[in-house]
Amino acid sequence: MEKVTLHDKTFRLLYSHDELCDAVKMCADKISADYKDKEPLFISVLNGSFMFTAELMKRIDVPKGEVCFIKVSSYQDMESTGTVSHLIGLNRTIVGRDIVIVEDMVDSGCSMYNLVNKFKEDGARSIRIATMFIKPNALKFPITVNYVGKELENDFVVGFGLDYNEYGRQLSDLYVLDEN
Numbered sequence: 001m002e003k004v005t006l007h008d009k010t011f012r013l014l015y016s017h018d019e020l021c022d023a024v025k026m027c028a029d030k031i032s033a034d035y036k037d038k039e040p041l042f043i044s045v046l047n048g049s050f051m052f053t054a055e056l057m058k059r060i061d062v063p064k065g066e067v068c069f070i071k072v073s074s075y076q077d078m079e080s081t082g083t084v085s086h087l088i089g090l091n092r093t094i095v096g097r098d099i100v101i102v103e104d105m106v107d108s109g110c111s112m113y114n115l116v117n118k119f120k121e122d123g124a125r126s127i128r129i130a131t132m133f134i135k136p137n138a139l140k141f142p143i144t145v146n147y148v149g150k151e152l153e154n155d156f157v158v159g160f161g162l163d164y165n166e167y168g169r170q171l172s173d174l175y176v177l178d179e180n
């Protein structure tokens, strides 16, 4: 499909599934080489990362790798003005583990900054970030992103796990907001 309409917006094709999977393969090869003799725990951040995680894991060759899924839910704290985030679904210890966070998109870097700090506090031995997409010009937080699928401009994209108000996650290609 060249164009797709979700809710009130139209999006145009940016990268095909094959192009995205070529980029995933390059990440997978690097991770396989780096973690060959380790026992990494891949922590996938739902919902957006489900498709990247599946495509990445299919291509990774790390015999002693484990995969788990978490969700970072944020809600408005009625007592204060700030937004409170908490992490659900991590049902095992990460003390002494080599963690690879599997993320859909790094934008400002806020989510990854907070997650990396939390895993450090919780006693992880090492923490790396693998993200399918990054918007380098939007990065505001001091994080190191170790594995990147595709670098994007500061435009809103959907598909390959990413949604527009919950629509579009299942699209296998990546689409960008069509301003015309």
Ligand code: 5GP
Residues within 6 Å of the ligand: 048, 104, 105, 106, 107, 108, 109, 110, 111, 112, 155, 156, 157, 158, 162, 163, 164
């Ligand atoms: P950050 O904390 O780095 O500012 O934001 C990361 C999160 O913002 C991503 O995990 C994703 O949920 C959301 N996000 C950032 N840019 C986009 C985009 O272009 N499309 C969609 N669907 N979500 C985005």
Ligand code: MG
Residues within 6 Å of the ligand: 045, 046, 048, 049, 103, 104, 105
């Ligand atoms: Mg995300």
